[in-house]
Amino acid sequence: MKPGNVTILIVDDDQDYLFQLQSKIQKFGFETITADSQKEAEELIEKIKPDLAILDLMMENEDSGFILCYKMKKKYPDVPIIIATGVMAETGINFDINDENNRKWIKADCFLDKGIRTERLKEEIDKLLMKSKT
Amino acid sequence: MSTLKILVVDDEPGIRSGVTRILRNFRVDYPFMDEAFDFEVLEASTGEEGIEIIENNLPDILLLDNKLPGIQGIEVLEYIKKKQKNIIVVMITSYASLELAVKATSDGAYDFIPKPFTPQELKSSIENITKRVFLKKMTNKLQDTGKQIRFTFLSLLSHELKAPLNAIEGYLKMIKERQQGPKIEDYDVMIDRSLDRIKGMRSLILDLLDLTRVESGKTKRDITDVDLVQIARTAMDTMRPYAIQRDVKLVLHGVSPLMLQADAEEIEIIFNNLISNAIKYNKDGGTVDCTIERADSFMVIKVVDTGIGMSQAEIEKIFEDFVRIKNEKTKNISGSGLGLPIVKKFIDEYSGKIEVSSVPDQGSTFTVTLPIEKPCL
Numbered sequence: 302m303k304p305g306n307v308t309i310l311i312v313d314d315d316q317d318y319l320f321q322l323q324s325k326i327q328k329f330g331f332e333t334i335t336a337d338s339q340k341e342a343e344e345l346i347e348k349i350k351p352d353l354a355i356l357d358l359m360m361e362n363e364d365s366g367f368i369l370c371y372k373m374k375k376k377y378p379d380v381p382i383i384i385a386t387g388v389m390a391e392t393g394i395n396f397d398i399n400d401e402n403n404r405k406w407i408k409a410d411c412f413l414d415k416g417i418r419t420e421r422l423k424e425e426i427d428k429l430l431m432k433s434k435t
Numbered sequence: 436m437s438t439l440k441i442l443v444v445d446d447e448p449g450i451r452s453g454v455t456r457i458l459r460n461f462r463v464d465y466p467f468m469d470e471a472f473d474f475e476v477l478e479a480s481t482g483e484e485g486i487e488i489i490e491n492n493l494p495d496i497l498l499l500d501n502k503l504p505g506i507q508g509i510e511v512l513e514y515i516k517k518k519q520k521n522i523i524v525v526m527i528t529s530y531a532s533l534e535l536a537v538k539a540t541s542d543g544a545y546d547f548i549p550k551p552f553t554p555q556e557l558k559s560s561i562e563n564i565t566k567r568v569f570l571k572k573m574t575n576k577l578q579d580t581g582k583q584i585r586f587t588f589l590s591l592l593s594h595e596l597k598a599p600l601n602a603i604e605g606y607l608k609m610i611k612e613r614q615q616g617p618k619i620e621d622y623d624v625m626i627d628r629s630l631d632r633i634k635g636m637r638s639l640i641l642d643l644l645d646l647t648r649v650e651s652g653k654t655k656r657d658i659t660d661v662d663l664v665q666i667a668r669t670a671m672d673t674m675r676p677y678a679i680q681r682d683v684k685l686v687l688h689g690v691s692p693l694m695l696q697a698d699a700e701e702i703e704i705i706f707n708n709l710i711s712n713a714i715k716y717n718k719d720g721g722t723v724d725c726t727i728e729r730a731d732s733f734m735v736i737k738v739v740d741t742g743i744g745m746s747q748a749e750i751e752k753i754f755e756d757f758v759r760i761k762n763e764k765t766k767n768i769s770g771s772g773l774g775l776p777i778v779k780k781f782i783d784e785y786s787g788k789i790e791v792s793s794v795p796d797q798g799s800t801f802t803v804t805l806p807i808e809k810p811c812l
Contacts (some may be wrong), residue, residue, distance in 0.1 A: 314761065317602035317628055321609065338761065360759050386594075404568055415601050 307430060308332040310351035312342040313385075314360040318415065322355065329423055332416065339365040343372060348379055353430060356409075358386035374408040381429035385417075402420040418426075439568060441561070442477045442494035444485035444511065444528060446504050450550070451478040453733070454498060457554045463565040472565050486514055489522070496564055497524045501535060511533065511810035514544045523564050527552070591806035595757060595772065596637060599632035613712075631769070639771035645704055646777050656698045663727050663734060664691035666699060670706035671725070674714060683717045685710070689727035695734050695805060701781050706736075708774040709801050715768055716799070736803040744795040753791070754779045778803075 309331045313319040316337060323333050334349060336342035339360050354373060358366035366384050373382060410429055413422065443454045455476040464471040477494060482503045488494070497515070501508035508526060515522055525546045526539050536547060545567070548560050599624040606625040615621040630786035664687070671685050678685050695702070706725075713723040721741040728735055741766045745753070752758045755774035759765070782789050785805050 310752075315598050315602060315631065317605065318598070321602070321605035324609070340662070379629070416604075 302365050306310060306332075306351070307352045308334060309319070309426070310334050310336070310345065311356040312336045312339070312347075312360070312366075313353065313357040315339055315357070318357075325419055325422065326426075331426075333369075338370045344371055346376060347379070351380060351424060353381050353383070353433070355383045355385055358394065359385055370409050376395070379433055381410045381427070381433045383411045383413055385413045437472050438475050439472050439496060439565065440475050440477060440492070440494040442479060442488055443498040443501040443527075444482060444503070444508070446480050446502075447500075447623075448480070450500070450527070451480070454465065454557065457557050458561065461558055461561070472549060472569075480504075482508065482511045485511055489515070489520060493520065494522060495568060496561070497522050499524055499544075500527045500550075503720055512539060512544060513639070514776060516543050517708055523567065523712075524580060525560060525564065555627045580702045592661050592757070596636070599636040602632045605630045628787050634703070634771075635769045637770070638663070639773065642771045642773035642777060646773055646780070656701070658696055658698055660694050661699045661702055662692040663695055663736065664689040664693050664703065666702050667710075667725055667727060667736075670703055670710050672734050673707065674710050678714050678723070681714055681717065681721075682719050683714050683721045685714075687724060688724065693727055693734060694730060695807060697785065697805075701784070705778050705781050705803065708778045709736075709738040709803070712774060713742065713799075713801075715737050715770065716765070717738065719741035723796075732807050734805045734807060736805070737800060738803075739798065739800045741798040744797050745791075745793040746795055750791050750793055754789075773791045 309326055309335055311319060311322055311326065312335070313412055313432070314337050315321065319337060323335055326333050334345060334351060335346050337360075339362070349421055356366045356369055360366065362368075366386065370382050370384060373380060400432075413425060417425075441458065443451050445451055455478065458476055459472045462471050462473050463618075472643045474722060477488055477492065481504050481667055485497070485499070488498075499508045499511055503511075508528075512524055512526075514523065525548055526536075526544045527548050527550050528535065533656070539547075545564065547562055548556060606629045609615075609626060610622050667687055667689065668691075670784075671687055675685060708721060713725075717723065717740050723741075724737070724739045726735075726737040726739070745760060749760045753760065753775050756776050759770055759772040779789060782803055782805070787803060787805035790802045791799060792802075
């Protein structure tokens with residue numbers, strides 16, 4: 302699949318992070334749409350179905366990312382979701398997405414730290430897109 | 436469907452059967468929770484009986500009356516704390532004494548339900564607790580390692596500290612890679628944004644220092660007779676450049692001297708935060724009125740702005756650490772989310788209180804009442 306036909310939704314309430322991530326992802330060759338709140342994202346996905354979504358965890362509420370993720374999976378079960386957050390490393394909390402118990406309540410396909418290197422991010426996106434299209 | 440076990444310890448059979456009846460068909464279901472919860476109610480009429488059930492059939496939630504025939508509720512609570520049982524305890528009380536409430540809270544009680552309670556009061560308390568039980572699953576790993584970290588505060592703090600660093604780092608990388616071409620002017624926006632984020636981080640660190648000061652105890656407090664009007668004037672002078680920039684008028688009402696026994700620096704922090712908020716959340720061309728007056732045995736400070744205002748739901752959240760009201764109107768306003776929690780904590784130190792009233796799009800009023808005679812300073 303050509304990157305140009307792929308639309309990635311990015312949701313983050315930090316306008317700088319949103320801008321930077323968007324420009325990175327555009328450099329990969331993907332189309333992007335953005336929202337800076339859970340609310341705006343919910344409105345956006347009513348109109349557009351993205352091919353992949355990258356969501357911040359803490360926005361209006363501490364768990365905005367989880368709720369948005371839940372709603373997206375309900376609407377578009379086949380769209381892979383990455384939750385990007387800067388929270389986990391410091392608090393010693395590591396969500397293991399492959400853990401059976403965690404999968405029960407977190408619907409995201411992948412968790413990434415916000416400080417992730419650009420190449421790793423590209424790899425993760427490619428991997429998820431590949432999986433969702435087969 | 437998961438079932439949470441609720442143990443109700445109360446010597447009144449009516450309360451026990453009431454709880455059982457109210458929760459029999461009650462279910463809690465949140466959009467982000469994968470499973471719904473229902474409840475199984477266990478009953479005990481004495482503290483001793485309650486402890487036996489806790490030992491043999493550990494409940495998730497304990498509804499605990501304090502006045503019991505044998506050992507008291509508070510002793511059951513102490514037992515749970517000593518044995519480190521993982522139970523969320525709600526005291527059922529007629530709010531008999533503040534002392535009891537304080538003691539129970541420090542022994543780990545999570546909530547209070549006043550007696551008598553309506554089915555709705557019980558249900559909404561149980562609903563909150565269920566959400567908490569669910570969220571606890573997230574932090575289980577943390578607790579397994581035995582670390583007693585203040586999870587929320589620290590995770591929010593690390594989020595708030597790391598976000599500006601990530602943003603600045605991101606811009607620096609983009610500049611280093613010359614992503615907008617060779618001309619330095621093309622990077623002005625990125626540089627300005629980076630400087631803004633540094634400014635935000637600096638104010639967060641200063642607020643954290645204030646917070647540490649209030650939470651680390653009273654060792655360095657310097658209580659003297661201070662003139663509230665004088666301090667308010669100083670705070671206004673400090674904020675004036677910012678107010679001029681926003682075209683906001685600052686007006687002080689109050690006849691000097693209005694003396695209070697207090698730590699001048701702490702009072703200044705209270706004024707600084709209230710006045711800077713009143714400017715920050717104002718409209719261009721607006722006004723901030725700060726009134727100080729004596730009413731009986733209290734000093735009353737009022738800070739009134741003509742700004743964007745808040746909804747009732749927003750008012751309820753503003754004294755929590757790191758909470759910042761996020762909406763279209765506040766989008767471009769920066770802040771640490773610690774200003775009002777600090778104000779609240781200082782006011783608590785003086786046995787005072789702070790009240791807020793607000794009308795969206797018209798403005799907010801913060802009223803601080805400080806007792807002049809303080810029993811325990």
